[in-house]
Amino acid sequence: MTAQLIDGIALSRQLRAEVALRTQALAARGHTPGLAVVLVGDNPASQVYVRNKVKACHDAGLHSVLEQYPASMSEAELLARVHALNEDPSIHGILVQLPLPAHIDAHKVIEAISPLKDVDGFHVGSAGALMVGQPGFKPCTPYGCMKMLESIGYSPKGRHAVVIGRSNIVGKPMAMLLLAANATVTVCHSATPDLAHHTRQADIVVAAVGRRNVLTADMVKPGAVVIDVGMNRDEQGKLCGDVDFAGVSRVAGWITPVPGGVGPMTITMLLVNTLEAAERAAR
Numbered sequence: 001m002t003a004q005l006i007d008g009i010a011l012s013r014q015l016r017a018e019v020a021l022r023t024q025a026l027a028a029r030g031h032t033p034g035l036a037v038v039l040v041g042d043n044p045a046s047q048v049y050v051r052n053k054v055k056a057c058h059d060a061g062l063h064s065v066l067e068q069y070p071a072s073m074s075e076a077e078l079l080a081r082v083h084a085l086n087e088d089p090s091i092h093g094i095l096v097q098l099p100l101p102a103h104i105d106a107h108k109v110i111e112a113i114s115p116l117k118d119v120d121g122f123h124v125g126s127a128g129a130l131m132v133g134q135p136g137f138k139p140c141t142p143y144g145c146m147k148m149l150e151s152i153g154y155s156p157k158g159r160h161a162v163v164i165g166r167s168n169i170v171g172k173p174m175a176m177l178l179l180a181a182n183a184t185v186t187v188c189h190s191a192t193p194d195l196a197h198h199t200r201q202a203d204i205v206v207a208a209v210g211r212r213n214v215l216t217a218d219m220v221k222p223g224a225v226v227i228d229v230g231m232n233r234d235e236q237g238k239l240c241g242d243v244d245f246a247g248v249s250r251v252a253g254w255i256t257p258v259p260g261g262v263g264p265m266t267i268t269m270l271l272v273n274t275l276e277a278a279e280r281a282a283r
């Protein structure tokens, strides 16, 4: 059996076209959605990522500003910039690219972002809203994974979902979204003694660890949906996920590729959240 591909690029193209239409309608009423992307330091990977985000905004008709600062920027200076963006009516979403330099307390910076502009969904208020089922921004990566399930008409209701990884930005919110969609959810992590025991029972596996080959063919139930959130490099420097794609795609029913899977969807949901923030502000 060969798994069907869930194509994050094709789905992104579709969703971004919808974003562009809604953006146009909002802009016609004088409320062009605006995203501020703040990058501190010169991490080359971060440079690429933020440029992709700014380009995606441009292509969908959103306004964006990229603010780049040297690694020597102080925490107080960054907090002052966040406060200014909170007050800027042309900006509806604020993204402070992570990781931040070690001398800056990332938690403090994220908490300084207005929850109304927290399009990353990283603020404690956004996390709490997700947990109790109140309106708020969902973190873009797990939100994108839910859209990928939706795109294949797969309802998590009554299914067993296994999430590997418990980070605040992927694993935990992913578990909450699946739970809200009525899945039975197991969260596995580095202290789980027998990972395969859990994954073999899963109808849905989400791998979000940040290490290659965390999920291999022998760990997957035939026909399962496998979502790969990993972003790693192999020996040749090639981008690869957490899943042994060649092996697992012989067993799974559906699988997301890396690249071209969850990554583009993360950016798409950032656009969706920014548009949503602008629509709320325009009401």
Ligand SMILES: Nc1nc(=O)c2c([nH]1)NC[C@@H]1CN(c3ccc(C(=O)N[C@@H](CCC(=O)O)C(=O)O)cc3)C=[N+]21
Binding pocket: 048, 049, 052, 095, 096, 097, 098, 099, 120, 140, 231, 239, 258, 259, 260, 261, 262, 263, 264, 265, 266, 267
């Ligand atoms: N405040 C904040 N918000 C983030 O959302 C955030 C962040 N900080 N820090 C870094 C991570 C990483 N991240 C990615 C998004 C898209 C791709 C993506 O589009 N990847 C392409 C490939 C890109 C390539 O070729 O390198 C793909 O998977 O097809 C990758 C990584 C967002 N992050």
